Amino acid sequence: MPPLRLDFVQSASDVDQLPPSEAEITVVGRSNVGKSSLLNALAHRKKLAHVSNTPGRTRLLNMFEIPDVGSFVDLPGYGYAKAPAKMRASWQQMIEGYLLERDNLVMVMVLVDGVVGPTQLDVQMLDWLRAYEIPHQVVATKHDKVKSSLREKRKSEVAKKCDLEIGDVIWVSAEKGTNIEKLRGLIIRWLS
Numbered sequence: 001m002p003p004l005r006l007d008f009v010q011s012a013s014d015v016d017q018l019p020p021s022e023a024e025i026t027v028v029g030r031s032n033v034g035k036s037s038l039l040n041a042l043a044h045r046k047k048l049a050h051v052s053n054t055p056g057r058t059r060l061l062n063m064f065e066i067p068d069v070g071s072f073v074d075l076p077g078y079g080y081a082k083a084p085a086k087m088r089a090s091w092q093q094m095i096e097g098y099l100l101e102r103d104n105l106v107m108v109m110v111l112v113d114g115v116v117g118p119t120q121l122d123v124q125m126l127d128w129l130r131a132y133e134i135p136h137q138v139v140a141t142k143h144d145k146v147k148s149s150l151r152e153k154r155k156s157e158v159a160k161k162c163d164l165e166i167g168d169v170i171w172v173s174a175e176k177g178t179n180i181e182k183l184r185g186l187i188i189r190w191l192s
């Protein structure tokens with residue numbers, strides 16, 4: 001499975017400003033979960049996360065095209081503890097607006113930190129997605145950082161906290177490439 005081609009389309013502060021797409025996937029997760037690293041691994045280049053990390057764009061919806069397949073929207077990371085309440089509320093509104101109103105959203109990848117485990121915010125996000133019946137897939141990051149002797153235990157803990165079975169969670173490592181090809185294949189499948 002070759003790297004995904006992700007061509008930057010545009011940034012927006014509101015879902016209404018994005019051009020329509022035929023099929024779209026998105027990714028959510030708290031800041032520092034390993035999202036940029038994962039996106040770079042999927043696309044096998046630095047440019048994508050660079051675009052999303054450009055100052056000012058980290059708090060916007062960043063849309064990319066996967067040529068001939070569909071589109072991808074990078075959502076801002078949640079859970080900046082230091083952000084003022086008013087700012088947090090506006091991000092929440094933007095993210096929820098996108099997730100509720102985006103037509104043709106076929107999958108939300110929910111990243112959880114494999115080392116830290118699902119946080120309260122991650123669990124809230126999952127509950128919220130379930131309540132609105134929005135299709136989602138939990139992806140646990142930083143597989144290589146979990147000691148191999150602890151992996152099986154950690155996998156069952158992460159699944160349990162997400163209220164899922166072990167096999168429902170995809171474990172990835174951007175660092176070692178673990179399951180990156182598998183995730184690329186799933187993304188193509190979700191979009192087609």
Ligand code: GDP
Nearest residue numbers: 031032033034035036037142143145173174175
């Ligand atoms: P973001 O804030 O969600 O975009 O997170 P980053 O991609 O910037 O990653 C946060 C930190 O976790 C960085 O120090 C990364 O090097 C580290 N990290 C991300 N993915 C992995 C991984 O698969 N393995 C290891 N060992 N570290 C990772």
